[in-house]
Amino acid sequence: MLIIFLINAIAMLPEIILEPGALQCLCASAMETYHRESGGFLMGKMVTRTVRKRPKKMLLITAVYPQQTARRGYASISDGNMKAGWRARVLLYTLSGLKGVELVGGYHTHPHDACELSKSDLNYLYEEVRYHKGREGFAVMDKWLEIVVSIEKRRYITKYSEEPFHSWHLHKRKLEGIVAADSGTGYHFTVGAFWVSKLDKEPKSEFFGLGKKKLIKEVKVHAPV
Numbered sequence: 077m078l079i080i081f082l083i084n085a086i087a088m089l090p091e092i093i094l095e096p097g098a099l100q101c102l103c104a105s106a107m108e109t110y111h112r113e114s115g116g117f118l119m120g121k122m123v124t125r126t127v128r129k130r131p132k133k134m135l136l137i138t139a140v141y142p143q144q145t146a147r148r149g150y151a152s153i154s155d156g157n158m159k160a161g162w163r164a165r166v167l168l169y170t171l172s173g174l175k176g177v178e179l180v181g182g183y184h185t186h187p188h189d190a191c192e193l194s195k196s197d198l199n200y201l202y203e204e205v206r207y208h209k210g211r212e213g214f215a216v217m218d219k220w221l222e223i224v225v226s227i228e229k230r231r232y233i234t235k236y237s238e239e240p241f242h243s244w245h246l247h248k249r250k251l252e253g254i255v256a257a258d259s260g261t262g263y264h265f266t267v268g269a270f271w272v273s274k275l276d277k278e279p280k281s282e283f284f285g286l287g288k289k290k291l292i293k294e295v296k297v298h299a300p301v
């Protein structure tokens with residue numbers, strides 16, 4: 077896949093910048109199924125943006141696809157309907173590369189939980205890149221970007237403005253934000269981006285034998301504004 081080539085070519089795993097619409101979809105997806113995890117796929121392309129007056133290559137997330145038939149648990153998400161899940165993947169793989177936009181990875185939400193990748197997340201991704209079982213035209217992606225969106229609802233004792241509002245700020249690598257649904261309730265979001273490498277390693281024990289530090293690299297998420 078082209079994106080993998082580009083990522084390898086620049087030697088480093090790129091930082092992430094979200095289109096405003098992509099941020100909206102990630103957070104709406106977490107907010108809609110607030111008590112359960114939700115997840116899906118990410119599309120993106122390499123762009124050059126100016127950071128501190130210098131050009132920097134980044135991966136722009138252009139679109140977010142929430143998987144509609146997923147089985148959503150309180151602390152897990154999986155395919156609820158394997159055939160439907162396969163159909164969505166066929167579409168995403170087939171159109172990957174259209175106008176330079178590639179399938180680059182996925183996302184899932186962590187209701188009331190840390191914005192980090194767990195061991196079971198790694199296990200899920202190892203299976204995800206093999207979902208197509210080696211069918212022609214479907215490569216085993218060795219690098220995968222997984223965005224984790226943590227969400228927590230908070231009740232405010234001091235009432236905010238009556239109008240709904242939102243605010244965002246960068247905290248080290250993660251993007252944090254608050255969306256107030258009404259004057260007494262706010263949803264707090266933390267968005268983290270994790271590159272997982274060596275997913276093509278066989279067997280699975282060898283993959284896990286490498287340890288989280290070698291497999292996961294968290295990169296900065298740039299705000300769309």
Ligand SMILES: [Zn+2]
Nearest residue numbers: 184193194197
């Ligand atoms: Zn997770």
